[in-house]
Structures are given as C-alpha cells and as structure tokens.
Amino acid sequence: MDLRVGQGYDIHRLVEKRDFILGGVRIESDRGCDAHSDGDVLIHALIDALLGAASLGDIGTHFPPSEERWKNADSRDLLNSVLSLLREKGWSPINIDSTLILEKPRLRPYIDDIRNSLARLTGLPEECISVKAKTKEKQDAVGEGRAVEAQAITLITKDR
Numbered sequence: 001m002d003l004r005v006g007q008g009y010d011i012h013r014l015v016e017k018r019d020f021i022l023g024g025v026r027i028e029s030d031r032g033c034d035a036h037s038d039g040d041v042l043i044h045a046l047i048d049a050l051l052g053a054a055s056l057g058d059i060g061t062h063f064p065p066s067e068e069r070w071k072n073a074d075s076r077d078l079l080n081s082v083l084s085l086l087r088e089k090g091w092s093p094i095n096i097d098s099t100l101i102l103e104k105p106r107l108r109p110y111i112d113d114i115r116n117s118l119a120r121l122t123g124l125p126e127e128c129i130s131v132k133a134k135t136k137e138k139q140d141a142v143g144e145g146r147a148v149e150a151q152a153i154t155l156i157t158k159d160r
Helices: 041-053 075-088 108-122
Strands: 003-016 020-022 025-027 031-033 091-101 129-134 147-158
Touching: 003 041, 020 031, 025 108, 041 075, 041 091, 041 108, 041 147, 075 091, 075 108, 091 108, 108 129
Parallel strands: 091 129
Antiparallel strands: 003 031, 003 147, 020 025, 091 147
C-alpha cells in the first residue's frame, strides 16, 4: 500500500465586518478572517496538507491571491477542486487530524458541526476526522485575539 502524510498550516488576522468560517461552518463572532478568499483557515490548512502529501504544491500555487477570480472564493469549492485533482492522480485521503488555535470564541459548541462538514466535503467517515481547539494562553497575535491559526495533518493512499 502506498501511503503519504501531509501537513498544512495557515494563519489569518481577525477583522471586523467579515464572516468567521471554520471548516465550512459559520461561527458566531463579531470578527472574521482577513483574506482574499472567504478566509476559512482550517480548510486552507487542510488543502496544503492534501497537496503536500501528494507532492502537488500548495494552496498559493493553485489559487494565488494575486488572481481576482479567487476574491471571496468559497474555500469549500477550493477543497473540492483539490480533492478532484488528487483523485485524478490516484490519491484518496484516509484521515484528517486538525487543530484550531484562537482565544475566542470558544469552539467547543462547533466542533461536531465542523467535523460533520469536513466529512461531507471529503467523503470520509466522521470518525476519521479530528478537530481540536486550543488557545495560545494570551501569547502573540493569536493569544491577543488578533489572529487565528490552523494546523492539519492528513494520510492519503494511492488507489490501486
């Protein structure tokens, strides 16, 4: 069996007058991610993990922020494009482990919805998707509530 691991990371500043979307789920908040697309930091990290595992570049290679067509793009659509590319190359994800890092809002009430959303988007069973939430204990921009980070790791397999 051909297996590969991919790791992804993303960070965005938090600003007023933007929706806050994580893993395809709208989070109740007075601020959202400052980004060229919809700013879904979790899906962006997952995209990098998937592309990295398959040695297919990164999110900026496929969806450069310098291109106007990606302005306000729905990150779920970007993920769908990446999953299609992986399938074309014969790869399928096996599992996803992710961590969201921010001070507020508290994500515990949203974790199950985010896992369910990622399961629908990837076609994986929910038990193959982990989403954790951490804080930075008031350290750096994330700890001061000015930014949000996401990390994702995925295992993919080559279809036979």
